[in-house]
Amino acid sequence: MKEIVWESIAGYNAATWPWQIALAAVAYFLAAVLFFRPCTWAKIAMKVFMVAVSLWIAFVYYMTFGSARDYSNIMTIFWCMMALTWIYDIATHFSSFQRSGRFTAAGIVILFLPLAYPLVSLARGMAFPEMATLLPSSVALFMLGMLMTFNRKINFFAFIFILHWSVIAISKIGAYDLPEDALLAAACIPSMAIFFIRSMNNLTKECKPSIKAVKALILSVTLALTACMVLVLV
Amino acid sequence: MSLFIDILSDGLFAAVAAMGFGSISDPPLRAFPYIAILAALGHAARFCLMTLCGVDIVSASLVAAFIIGSGSVYFGKKVACPMTVLYIPALLPMVPGTYAYKTVFSLIMFFQEISSPTKGSGYLQEMIFNGAVSFSVLFMLAVGATVPVFLLRERANSMTRGSRFI
Amino acid sequence: MNTMTDADMTGGQVREITDFIAKYLSYMLGAGVHTSRVVRNSKRIGEALGVDVSVHTSQKTATLTVKEKGGTHMDTMVVDIPAFPISFEWNADLSALSWAAHDKAMTLDEIRAKFDSLVSKPGMNPVFVLFMVSLANASFCRLFGGDMLAMLVTFTATMIGFFTRQHLTKKKVNHYIVFIVSAFVASICASSSLALGIDTAEIALATSVLYLVPGVPLINGLIDITDGHIQIGISRLVNAFMLIVCIAIGMSLTLILVKDSLL
Numbered sequence: 001m002k003e004i005v006w007e008s009i010a011g012y013n014a015a016t017w018p019w020q021i022a023l024a025a026v027a028y029f030l031a032a033v034l035f036f037r038p039c040t041w042a043k044i045a046m047k048v049f050m051v052a053v054s055l056w057i058a059f060v061y062y063m064t065f066g067s068a069r070d071y072s073n074i075m076t077i078f079w080c081m082m083a084l085t086w087i088y089d090i091a092t093h094f095s096s097f098q099r100s101g102r103f104t105a106a107g108i109v110i111l112f113l114p115l116a117y118p119l120v121s122l123a124r125g126m127a128f129p130e131m132a133t134l135l136p137s138s139v140a141l142f143m144l145g146m147l148m149t150f151n152r153k154i155n156f157f158a159f160i161f162i163l164h165w166s167v168i169a170i171s172k173i174g175a176y177d178l179p180e181d182a183l184l185a186a187a188c189i190p191s192m193a194i195f196f197i198r199s200m201n202n203l204t205k206e207c208k209p210s211i212k213a214v215k216a217l218i219l220s221v222t223l224a225l226t227a228c229m230v231l232v233l234v
Numbered sequence: 235m236s237l238f239i240d241i242l243s244d245g246l247f248a249a250v251a252a253m254g255f256g257s258i259s260d261p262p263l264r265a266f267p268y269i270a271i272l273a274a275l276g277h278a279a280r281f282c283l284m285t286l287c288g289v290d291i292v293s294a295s296l297v298a299a300f301i302i303g304s305g306s307v308y309f310g311k312k313v314a315c316p317m318t319v320l321y322i323p324a325l326l327p328m329v330p331g332t333y334a335y336k337t338v339f340s341l342i343m344f345f346q347e348i349s350s351p352t353k354g355s356g357y358l359q360e361m362i363f364n365g366a367v368s369f370s371v372l373f374m375l376a377v378g379a380t381v382p383v384f385l386l387r388e389r390a391n392s393m394t395r396g397s398r399f400i
Numbered sequence: 401m402n403t404m405t406d407a408d409m410t411g412g413q414v415r416e417i418t419d420f421i422a423k424y425l426s427y428m429l430g431a432g433v434h435t436s437r438v439v440r441n442s443k444r445i446g447e448a449l450g451v452d453v454s455v456h457t458s459q460k461t462a463t464l465t466v467k468e469k470g471g472t473h474m475d476t477m478v479v480d481i482p483a484f485p486i487s488f489e490w491n492a493d494l495s496a497l498s499w500a501a502h503d504k505a506m507t508l509d510e511i512r513a514k515f516d517s518l519v520s521k522p523g524m525n526p527v528f529v530l531f532m533v534s535l536a537n538a539s540f541c542r543l544f545g546g547d548m549l550a551m552l553v554t555f556t557a558t559m560i561g562f563f564t565r566q567h568l569t570k571k572k573v574n575h576y577i578v579f580i581v582s583a584f585v586a587s588i589c590a591s592s593s594l595a596l597g598i599d600t601a602e603i604a605l606a607t608s609v610l611y612l613v614p615g616v617p618l619i620n621g622l623i624d625i626t627d628g629h630i631q632i633g634i635s636r637l638v639n640a641f642m643l644i645v646c647i648a649i650g651m652s653l654t655l656i657l658v659k660d661s662l663l
Contacts, residue, residue, distance in 0.1 A: 001597065071595035074658055078592050082587070158417055164556035164589050171549055171596040195528055207525035208263060214528045223529055225552070232549050247539035254536020257529050259432070259616050261488035279542070316495050318434060318623070319488040326615045332544050334613075335606035338648045342655050376622035391440065396503065397496035400518060 004068055005176045006130055012065035013129035019060075020134040023053060024114075027142060031111060032148065034097055041098045047090045050143060050158075054083035057136050076163075080134065085157040087147070095155035097146070103194060107149030110187045114138035114145075120180045132180045137172075140165045141184050148191055159195060163188055170229050185229055193222040240285075241278050247275030248327040256323025262400065263393055265319055267307040272324035276302040280328065292370045295328055299378025307382050307390055314397035317390055321379045333368035337361055409450070411473050416486025417449050418466040418475040420512055425455060425462055426479045427519060428494055432486035434620045436627040441498035448501040449508060457633040486616050489596045526566055533611050534559040541607040550604040553593040557608040564611070576646050583609045583650025591658045605654075612647050614640040 013020070030049055033042040051197045059080035066072040089095055120132035132138070140162045147154045147162075166188035169181035196218050200211050209217075252273030253266055261269065280298035283289040289297075298322075306320035313320075340361035347353040383390045421442050428438045439455050446453035446466065456463040460481055467474040484490075497518060501511050536552045537558040546554065565582040569575070590608035593601040617640040624633030 010542050026434060070597075071658075074588075074592055074595055077588055077657060140536065156563060157560075157567075160556065160560045161589075164553075164560060164592070167549075167552045167556050168592055168596060170552070171598070196531075199527060200525075203525070206522040207520050207528070208260075208524055211525075214525050214531075217528060217531055222533065225555070228548055228552055232552070236459070242647070244543065247542045250539040251536040251543065254532040254534075254539070255611065255615065256488075257524060257532040257536075258491075258611075259486040259488050260524050262492050265488070314496055315488075315492045318437075318439065318620075319492050321620050322616055323488075325619060326613075327543065329610070329613055329615055331540065331610040331613070332603070332606050333643075335609075335651075338651055339647075339655060342652050346656075346659065354534065372618065373622065376619050377626070380575065380623055380626055381621075392494035392499070394492060395499040397499065398493075399491050400496045400500060 008066045010130040050086040051083045089155045096153040097150040098152040100152040111145030137184045199227045245274035245278035249274040251327040255326040264313045267342040269323045272305045295371045296374040298347035299375045303382040310393040315323040330368040333364045334383045336364040422479040429488040430484040433491045434623045435629040442507040444498045464571040525659045546600040546603040550600040555605045557589035579646035580650040583647040587651045587654040
C-alpha cells in the first residue's frame with residue numbers, strides 16, 4: 001500500500017508540477033491581496049480558488065493519479081464535499097475573509113506551513129518527484145491558514161471538514177510514512193479551540209451552561225483529542 | 235481485573251453518550267449527573283448480563299431498562315424532574331445502533347442483488363434478523379423503563395410536587 | 401341562571417382560564433411531553449382554578465373543554481400545537497408549575513406570570529450541544545467496539561453532521577430534508593475511515609448517523625400507547641419512523657457510493 005501511494009504521488013508530481021506551482025502562486029497572490037488590499041473581488045476570487053483547488057485534489061490527485069489506490073473514490077467524494085462547502089460560502093456569504101486583529105501572526109505562520117512540506121521531504125532525503133508537494137493535507141493546511149488569518153467570521157463548515165481531514169492525516173503518518181502530515185494536525189487542534197471559544201464571544205442571546213463551562217468543555221475536548229492522536233501515533 | 239476495567243469503561247462511555255444525546259433535548263442542568271449515573275448503571279448491568287451470564291440482548295435490555303426506570307423514581311424526586319426527563323436520555327445509549335445499521339445495509343444490498351435469488355434472499359434474511367432484534371430491543375427498553383411507573387403510580391406522578399427549582 | 405355568589409365565575413373568566421390552559425398544554429405537547437402527563441397537568445391546573453378540564457389530543461391540534469365546577473359556564477377551544485424543539489426543561493418546569501398552582505392556590509395571573517418566565521428561560525448553548533453530541537457519538541462508537549482511530553473519525557464526522565443539522569434547522573429547512581442531508585454528510589465523512597485500513601471502519605460508519613435517531617419521540621410513542629393514548633402514540637411512532645426512514649435514505653446514498661468497499 002505504501003509503495004502504491006508513493007508511486008502515485010511521484011507520477012502526480014512528475015506530470016503536474018507546472019500546474020502545482022501555478023496553483024501555489026495564485027494562492028499566495030490572492031492571500032497577499034486580501035491581506036494588504038482587502039476588496040470584494042479578491043474575496044470572491046479566493047473562494048472560487050478554494051473550490052478549484054478542492055476539485056483539483058478530488059479529480060486530478062485522487063481520481064486520475066491516485067486511482068490505483070484503494071478507496072480513492074471515497075476521497076474524491078470527500079473533496080467534492082469540501083468544494084461544496086466553499087460553493088455554499090460563495091452563495092451565502094458565509095465567511096467574510098476579514099481580519100479580526102487577533103491570531104493574525106499564528107494565521108500567517110500556518111499560511112506558510114504548506115511550503116514546509118517539500119522542505120521536510122527534502123530534509124528526509126527524498127528527491128523529486130517522490131516528495132510531498134501539493135497534497136491534500138497541504139491544501140487543507142493552506143485553507144486553515146486562510147481561516148486563521150482572516151478570522152472575523154469564518155466558514156465553519158470548511159473548518160470542520162479540515163478538522164476531519166487532519167484526523168485522517170494522522171492515520172496516514174504511520175501507514176504511508178508521511179510525517180509531513182503531523183503539521184496539519186498540530187495546527188488544526190489548537191485552531192479548533194480558538195475558533196469555537198471565539199464564537200462564544202459573539203453569542204447574541206443568553207444560553208444555558210455558563211460560557212465558562214462551555215469554554216472548559218472545549219478545552220478539555222481539545223486536550224482529549226490531542227491525547228488520542230498522540231496515542232494513535234505511538 | 236481486566237474485566238472490572240471493561241465494566242467500568244463501559245459504564246463511563248455510556249454515561250458520556252447519555253449526557254451527549256440528552257443535551258439535544260434540552261434537559262435541566264441539574265439532571266445531568268443523574269442521567270449519567272443511570273446510564274452507566276443500566277449499560278454496565280446489560281454488559282455484565284450479556285458477557286458474564288450469557289443473557290441475550292433483548293432480555294438484558296429489559297432488565298437494564300427496568301433498573302434505569304426504578305433509579306429514575308428515586309432520583310426524580312431528588313431533583314424534581316419527571317421520570318421521563320431522567321430515563322429517556324439514559325436509555326439512548328442502549329438503542330441498538332449496529333443492528334439498525336445492518337438492517338438498512340442488508341436492505342440496500344438486497345436491492346442491489348435482487349436478480350440473484352441466492353444472494354438476494356441471504357440479504358433479506360439478514361435484514362429480517364437484524365430488524366427483529368433492533369425492534370425488540372427498542373420495545374423492551376420502553377417497556378422496562380415504564381414498568382416502575384405502573385408499580386408506583388402515586389409516587390411516579392408527583393415527582394415535581396413542591397419543586398424548589400421553579 | 402343560578403344565583404350569583406363569590407365563587408361564581410363570569411363567562412369572561414372561564415374564557416381566560418381556557419386561553420391559558422390551551423396555551424399551557426400546547427406548549428407541553430409541542431415540546432415533546434407524553435400525553436398522559438399533559439392531560440394530568442392540565443386537569444390539575446384546572447382543579448386549582450376551580451374548573452373541570454377535558455382534553456382531546458391529536459398530532460397537530462388539541463381540543464379542550466373547560467367547565468366551571470358546579471356552574472354553567474363552559475368554553476371549548478381547538479388549539480394548534482406549535483412545533484417546538486424537544487425540551488425536557490419545560491417538561492420538568494411546567495409540571496412543577498401545575499403542582500405549585502395546585503398546592504399554593506395561585507391565582508390565574510400569578511400562574512400566567514410564572515409560566516411566561518419559565519418558557520423564556522435560556523436554552524442550550526449550540527456549541528455546547530455540538531461538542532457533547534460529538535463526544536457522545538464517539539463514546540457510542542467505543543461501546544460498539546470501535547478503536548481509538550474509529551472514535552476520532554466518528555467524533556469529527558458527527559461534528560460535521562450535527563453542525564449541518566443545526567445550520568439547516570436555523571435556516572428553517574424542512575426537517576425531513578435536514579435529516580437526509582445530515583445523515584448523508586455524516587456517513588460520507590465517516591466512510592473516509594475505510595481508506596485508513598482500520599478494522600473497525602464499518603463501526604465508525606454505522607455509528608456516525610446515530611445522533612439523529614429520534615429516541616425521544618420513539619419512547620414517548622410507546623409510553624403513550626401503554627398509557628392508553630393509542631392514537632397519538634401511533635402518530636408519534638409514525639413520525640419517528642419517518643425520520644428513521646430519512647436517516648436510512650441519507651445513509652443509503654453513502655452505502656451505494658461506497659458499497660464496493662464494504663464487501
